[in-house]
Amino acid sequence: MKLLRVEILVAAEQEDLFVGYLAQRISWGWEVEAAEASRTRFVIYFEKDADAQDLVKAVRGQWPEADCSVSTFEDRDWSESWKEFFVPVRIRDTFMVLPPWLNSETDAGGLIPLYIEPKMAFGTGHxxxxxxxxxxxxxxxxxxxxxxxxxxxxxxxxxxxxxxxxxxxxxxxxxxxxxxxxxxxxxxxxxxxxxxxxxxxxxxxxxxxxxxxxxxxxxxxxxxxxxxxxxxxxxxxxxxxxxxxxxxxxxxxxxxxxxxxxxxxxxxxxxxxxxxxxxxxxxx
Ligand SMILES: C[S@@+](CC[C@H](N)C(=O)[O-])C[C@H]1O[C@@H](n2cnc3c(N)ncnc32)[C@H](O)[C@@H]1O
Missing domain, CATH: 3.40.50.150 (Vaccinia Virus protein VP39)
Incomplete structure (x- = not known):
């Protein structure tokens, strides 16, 4: 199956807010096939052209400084890979900031877990x-x-x-x-x-x-x-x-x-x- 691949590059100081923005948009019901991210680069794969265009339009409207491009891509099996956006953040030997779907026993490494639901508010720890x-x-x-x-x-x-x-x-x-x-x-x-x-x-x-x-x-x-x-x-x-x-x-x-x-x-x-x-x- 062919997918639509939307790639977005944001400035370093926008990373945190953009993660929250994307999490919220995804939770509103887009059918995202897969996603991957490495700090300021976000790639989201859609099956429906309309969903991809919707994201591009929204990003270009609300994040005019972001670099946003669309291309086609051959599918692979990536269930829930969009969660890769939210990697834990370690703070000294004291805290581990985690998204709520991770487990404090295994992912917090014995540190104090701070669970943060990524939404539109600033402060994911990144x-x-x-x-x-x-x-x-x-x-x-x-x-x-x-x-x-x-x-x-x-x-x-x-x-x-x-x-x-x-x-x-x-x-x-x-x-x-x-x-x-x-x-x-x-x-x-x-x-x-x-x-x-x-x-x-x-x-x-x-x-x-x-x-x-x-x-x-x-x-x-x-x-x-x-x-x-x-x-x-x-x-x-x-x-x-x-x-x-x-x-x-x-x-x-x-x-x-x-x-x-x-x-x-x-x-x-x-x-x-x-x-x-x-x-x-x-x-x-
Ligand atoms: C950069 S964020 C910091 C969020 C979080 N404390 C962190 O460290 O990640 C700044 C926050 O301050 C809020 N803010 C800005 N000016 C403020 C003010 N004068 N009084 C209270 N909140 C304010 C904004 O709405 C925003 O949520």
């Missing part, structure tokens, strides 16, 4: 900005800079992945996101992981009670908002003794973000770097 935050959480716990009874704020929770990591280490916290799709996906992921020690709310910093302080604050947002909200964010950080992790910062924007927080009296942060992305970490 993007550097998320991985850097997860590394920071693991590191801060290893160093005992945060205790298992610490309170945390996850600002811009997306899929809920960072809150999930903190909750699975025993901490209790609040996860906020302005996007209702993220709030739904985060709730779904907390239920999937049987995590109950996180309160999820839709909104930004202004919905928090004034004066409420957290032992750990995580914010994987972009440099501009991180600079803009610096005063508000620091007003919710327990001082002394609190830890702050900022991510979503491109290398060349890091000095500007750092300067905004130094101006508020915080010391020079530590940095974790992956590719072009930097995370800034304050702890005592």
């Amino acid at each position: 993007h550097a900005t998320t991985a850097l935050c997860l590394q920071a959480v693991a590191m801060l716990r290893e160093e005992q800079a945060v205790s298992e009874s610490a309170t945390f704020l996850d600002l811009g929770t997306g899929s809920g992945i960072l809150a999930l990591a903190c909750a699975k280490l025993g901490m209790t916290g609040t996860a906020l996101d302005i996007d209702p799709i993220a709030v739904d996906n985060a709730r779904e992921n907390f239920a999937l992981n049987a995590v109950e020690n996180v309160t999820v709310r839709r909104g930004a910093l202004d919905i928090l009670e004034q004066g409420r302080r957290f032992d750990l604050i995580l914010a994987n947002i972009l440099s501009g908002p991180l600079v803009h909200m610096a005063t508000d964010l620091v007003s919710h950080l327990q001082q002394p003794g609190g830890s702050l992790v900022l991510s979503g910062i491109l290398r060349d924007q890091s000095p500007r973000v750092e300067a905004a927080y130094l101006a508020l009296g915080l010391p020079t942060p530590r940095k974790l770097v992956q590719g072009e992305w930097v995370a800034l970490i304050w702890s005592s």
Whole structure:
């Protein structure tokens, strides 16, 4: 049987969101024969020409920077191979981020499993900005800079992945996101992981009670908002003794973000770097 082969190349910074987008579109009922992916390259095989054209049209409309092409292909037996998109992500010796169809006994390798249902919210663990935050959480716990009874704020929770990591280490916290799709996906992921020690709310910093302080604050947002909200964010950080992790910062924007927080009296942060992305970490 001849299949239609749609190949999509996306930029590295779009990989995480695109995985979620594709997962959602596939779950809406396209008859996908097979699929394969290697980070920024996605190949989907369809039997029906209409489904292939539907995907191409949707991708060209919503992801104009992506390179999308169609060709014909001779079939082979690939049941459920689309799940190959979602390989586990290991974070130090602490966490393994997994799609829900994998098994924690065999696939988590003895690490703490973080099950994430890939949907339209950001945060499958594949993007550097998320991985850097997860590394920071693991590191801060290893160093005992945060205790298992610490309170945390996850600002811009997306899929809920960072809150999930903190909750699975025993901490209790609040996860906020302005996007209702993220709030739904985060709730779904907390239920999937049987995590109950996180309160999820839709909104930004202004919905928090004034004066409420957290032992750990995580914010994987972009440099501009991180600079803009610096005063508000620091007003919710327990001082002394609190830890702050900022991510979503491109290398060349890091000095500007750092300067905004130094101006508020915080010391020079530590940095974790992956590719072009930097995370800034304050702890005592
Ligand atoms: C890059 S994603 C991070 C998701 C997840 N925390 C992670 O690390 O993978 C940023 C998220 O922040 C949310 N967001 C952006 N600005 C926000 C704000 N001012 N307050 C709360 N959420 C915000 C977005 O809707 C998005 O879900």
